[in-house]
Amino acid sequence: MIEIKDVRKKFNDHLVLDSLSLNIQTGSTCVIIGRSGCGKSVLLKHIVGLLNPDSGRVLVDGKQVSALSERELNFLRSKVSMVFQAGALFDSMTVAENVGFSLIEHTHIGQKELLERVEESLCLVGLCGVGNLMPSELSGGMKKRVALARAICIKPEVILYDEPTTGVDPITADSINNLILSLHDKLKVTSVVVTHDMKSAYQVADRIAMMYNGKIIFEGTASEIQESKDAVVHQFINGLSKGPITETIDNFRY
Amino acid sequence: MMLDKFFVSLGNRVMSFLYFCGGLANLAGQTVYLVFKPPYKWERIIEQSKKAGFDSFPIVSMVALFIGFIFALQTAYFMQRIGSEIYIASMVALSIVRELGPVITALVVAGRVGASITAELGSMQVTEQIDALETLATNPIKYLVVPRFLAVSLMLPLLTVYANAIGILGSYLICVLKLGISSTMYMTVTFESIFFKDLFTGLFKSWIFGMVIALVSCYEGFNVKGGAEGVGKATTNSVVISFIMIIAADCLFTALFYFILP
Ligand SMILES: Nc1ncnc2c1ncn2[C@@H]1O[C@H](COP(=O)(O)OP(=O)(O)OP(=O)(O)O)[C@@H](O)[C@H]1O
Ligand SMILES: [Mg+2]
Numbered sequence: 001m002i003e004i005k006d007v008r009k010k011f012n013d014h015l016v017l018d019s020l021s022l023n024i025q026t027g028s029t030c031v032i033i034g035r036s037g038c039g040k041s042v043l044l045k046h047i048v049g050l051l052n053p054d055s056g057r058v059l060v061d062g063k064q065v066s067a068l069s070e071r072e073l074n075f076l077r078s079k080v081s082m083v084f085q086a087g088a089l090f091d092s093m094t095v096a097e098n099v100g101f102s103l104i105e106h107t108h109i110g111q112k113e114l115l116e117r118v119e120e121s122l123c124l125v126g127l128c129g130v131g132n133l134m135p136s137e138l139s140g141g142m143k144k145r146v147a148l149a150r151a152i153c154i155k156p157e158v159i160l161y162d163e164p165t166t167g168v169d170p171i172t173a174d175s176i177n178n179l180i181l182s183l184h185d186k187l188k189v190t191s192v193v194v195t196h197d198m199k200s201a202y203q204v205a206d207r208i209a210m211m212y213n214g215k216i217i218f219e220g221t222a223s224e225i226q227e228s229k230d231a232v233v234h235q236f237i238n239g240l241s242k243g244p245i246t247e248t249i250d251n252f253r254y
Numbered sequence: 255m256m257l258d259k260f261f262v263s264l265g266n267r268v269m270s271f272l273y274f275c276g277g278l279a280n281l282a283g284q285t286v287y288l289v290f291k292p293p294y295k296w297e298r299i300i301e302q303s304k305k306a307g308f309d310s311f312p313i314v315s316m317v318a319l320f321i322g323f324i325f326a327l328q329t330a331y332f333m334q335r336i337g338s339e340i341y342i343a344s345m346v347a348l349s350i351v352r353e354l355g356p357v358i359t360a361l362v363v364a365g366r367v368g369a370s371i372t373a374e375l376g377s378m379q380v381t382e383q384i385d386a387l388e389t390l391a392t393n394p395i396k397y398l399v400v401p402r403f404l405a406v407s408l409m410l411p412l413l414t415v416y417a418n419a420i421g422i423l424g425s426y427l428i429c430v431l432k433l434g435i436s437s438t439m440y441m442t443v444t445f446e447s448i449f450f451k452d453l454f455t456g457l458f459k460s461w462i463f464g465m466v467i468a469l470v471s472c473y474e475g476f477n478v479k480g481g482a483e484g485v486g487k488a489t490t491n492s493v494v495i496s497f498i499m500i501i502a503a504d505c506l507f508t509a510l511f512y513f514i515l516p
Contacts, residue, residue: 048389074391081389088386090378102390150390 001026002047002158002190007056009042016042018214019056024207029184029191031201033236034211035245040194041085043211044160047192048082049073060158078106081151085162085194087143089135095122095146096131102154121149126175141168148176152183158190159183165200173200180204198237210236212245281395281473282465285403288396298401306367306402307409311416317362318417321354322346322424330433339433343440344447346425351448355418356456357504360463363410364496368471371402372492375475376485384476394476403468410464411457418456455511462507463500470496 002024009017016039024030034040045051046058052066059065060076068076089098100118103109109117115131122128125145135143144167151159161180165173177200183189184204195201201208202222210218210225210233218225218233225237235243329342375398378384387394422444429435474492478484 045385050385050388070393077389077391082386084382084386086381088382090383090386091381101392105390105392 001059001061002192003057003059004043004046005057005059007043007046007053007058009039009046009051009053015214017046017053020211020215022209022216022219024190024192026190027184027188028206029180029193029204031193031195031205031208032211033195033198033201033208035236036196038211039214040211041162044082044162044192044194047158047160048077048080078102078154079156080158080160081154081156082160083144083147083151083162083164085166087135087147089143089146089150091135093135094131095127095133095135095138098135098146099131099150099153101150117153118149121153122146124152124179125149126172141172144168145172145176148179155187156189158192161191161193161195163194163196165195165197173197176200177203198239212236277477278469278473281399281476282469284395285399285469285472288393288400289404291396295401298397299404302401302405303409305370306363306405307413310363310366310409310413313366314359314362314413314417315420317358318355318420319424321358322350322421322426323428325349325354325421326425326428326433330428339429339435340439340443342425342429342433343435343443347422347444347447348452350421350425351418351452351456353456353504353508355421356414356460356463357500359414359417360410360460360467360500361497363406363413363464364467364471364500365493367406368467368496369489369493371406371468371471372475372489373485375472376478376488379476379478380481380485399468399472402472403465406468407461407464410467411460414457414460418453451515455507455515459504459507462503466499466503467496470499 002022004020004022006019006021007017008015008019020043022030032040032043042051046053047060047065049065049068057064057066060080063072063076065073065076089095090101093101096115096118097104099121100114103114103117118131119128122131125148127142127145127149130138130142130146135146138146144164148161148164151161164176164180168176180191180193181204184191191204193201193204205222207219207221208225209216212232218228218230220228225233228234228237231244234240235245325346326342329345330339333339333342333345375384378398384394384398387397426437426440426444429440430437471492474488474495478488
């Protein structure tokens, strides 16, 4: 279980997370939505300990992430993997070396088994046989899928997806959604999915949380969010340009 | 008003300088600790040594050879006036082994290797590859800094030995072919004038310079902010700061050796 309690995070004078709280049950899929720049990626980075909160706590399986020793943190990271928004593939290595990175660095499995695991992960994201290419030879959407393969290759218990379907074609997006669903159903993986894509949100989510002004302003199931009376939520999920979120911008303009 | 601004900007500069020193010392401490902590990954050290050392041979050869030519000619100008051409050999040998070899090689390596380390780590930083390393349970300092630190600090003394030899060869060519000094005479005077201490202090300095270059360039790379422009700025900073620190360290150690190893 992932518990985020009253987390505040400031960059210079810009308050990004403002006493944000959210619980994510083990084995469930939680989708986080919110406008661009509202701090979704920052929130994910708190869960793997890349950023530490100014105040408040993030607990994963009851342990406070910011208080872990290096060894405990590495253990946590062997169970929690993150798919970065832009892929963050190592561009000096081949695709196969990227995907197998953790296995090469932290385990002693043989060459044959390694190659099998890598190829299996690549096939799961629909990229069989690209192992020998360099990341610079891939398209943006392919990079994203390789990043996904790298995350699932270590067989994690928790996967944090930062916009997995942005910038890929609709068919690939649907197969990524199916992959998230099947990891959830078959392997009971806990997933946290950041997305702008409401269709994918409805498809994969057990629960949806909406971030606004550094807080979670709504948390509930897909049908609950569609019936929400909250004007901000309503504007966002229906993608309307007029409403309370953009009011301040409009006032500023005229 | 003007004075206010002056002190504020001076204060900011002092603060950011102290901040830089703190960060660099912190990186140095962690790096040295991690150098000794297993596992040791030899492949990465060898790969970096090739990039830092082996690939620098051509440019170091060229620079050292020209320095040898120039230095022989400049020294000859004065030695001929006082009629003691043979001392060109000892002048050149001592200056190159004690001072010019280590410093020139360090400056070449700072420009060539340091800049490329900063640009590489900096672009990894802005594309979140360093964050990705961390989420894959890998310490970026152990994985990226340690091999570069070992490679540069071990390769620089080797390159320096080589540069010393090439520099002396350059001067030998000028003296023997142009100034008519006999070859055996030149060699004898050269070897008689260099003591072990001269070679040792030169190489010790170059070891220090190597560590400075590796640490400064990794630190600048890790602290890049703001995309491609940031990488460019950091690369410039890394070279400029390395140059300044090499000259400062040179001054310090030369003075130190002057007094403790008379
Ligand atoms: N390392 C950092 N230093 C300073 N400010 C940062 C840093 N990281 C994020 N921010 C700021 O935090 C805010 C939230 O950024 P974040 O990347 O989390 O947005 P996001 O919700 O993921 O947006 P998007 O949907 O576009 O990816 C932004 O305003 C950004 O300027
Ligand atoms: Mg983001």
